Amino acid sequence: MRGLILALFLIGCSTKAPPPGALFSGYRDTSVQMSSNALFDPARYAGTWYEVARYPVPFQRGCVGTTAQYDLRADGTLSVVNTCREGTLDGPIKRIEGAARLVGPGRLEVKFDSVPFLSSPYWVLWVDEGYRTAVVGVPSGRAGWILNRDPVIPPDRLAAAREILDFNGYDLAHLRMVPH
Structure with a gap:
């Protein structure tokens, strides 16, 4: 009985019922085909990006003022350095480093x-x-992110970014803006 009450409570907490036939995993309907940018240029992507919106993931819990720095390496990979402030914009800095390689x-x-x-x-x-x-x-x-070269994103580009997420099956109700 306790399990049934808990299940009904959790169902009641849902913000949006998935459409019939949808296969939700995280924040996206995975029955919707996802597409990547065919003309992506890693050299132009290099540099600093501000995370202006995200789908919350555990490793970013409590993060504000999040940035991502990508630098193109001689071998064609990108170095990746993600930083954020824990709790408040003047909180301690949290940092993670790695590398990205183009696979398509x-x-x-x-x-x-x-x-x-x-x-x-x-x-x-x-x-x-x-x-x-x-x-x-x-x-x-x-996971999913909207990144911008400046901490403040113009409304037209934010609207376009939200449309791209929606087109790729993301549930916009769970997208959260990131303070900077």
Whole structure:
């Protein structure tokens, strides 16, 4: 009986019922085909990005002021340095480093130094023409990000980024803005 009450409570907490036939995993309907940016240019992607919105994942719990720094290496891979502030914008800095390699058009495999035997897919779903705003997702739907070259994203590019996430099956109700 206790289990039934808990199950009903959890169902009642759901913010959005999945459409019939949907296969939700994390924040994305995995029955929707996900597409990456076929014209992705790692050299233009290099540099600093501010995480302006994300789908919450455990390792980012409590993070604000999040940035990602990508640098193109001579071998064609990208170095990756993610930093954030814990709790508040003047809180302690949390940092993780790794590398990303291109495995297909707009598709990267990222491996962090602190997790040596595990790599993760990182798909660039969209980048605007000026490489000022990017949308990144993972096929499983367990994570997703809107990145911008500045901490404040213009409303038109934020709307475009949200449309890309929606098109790729992400549930926009769970997208959270990141303070900077």
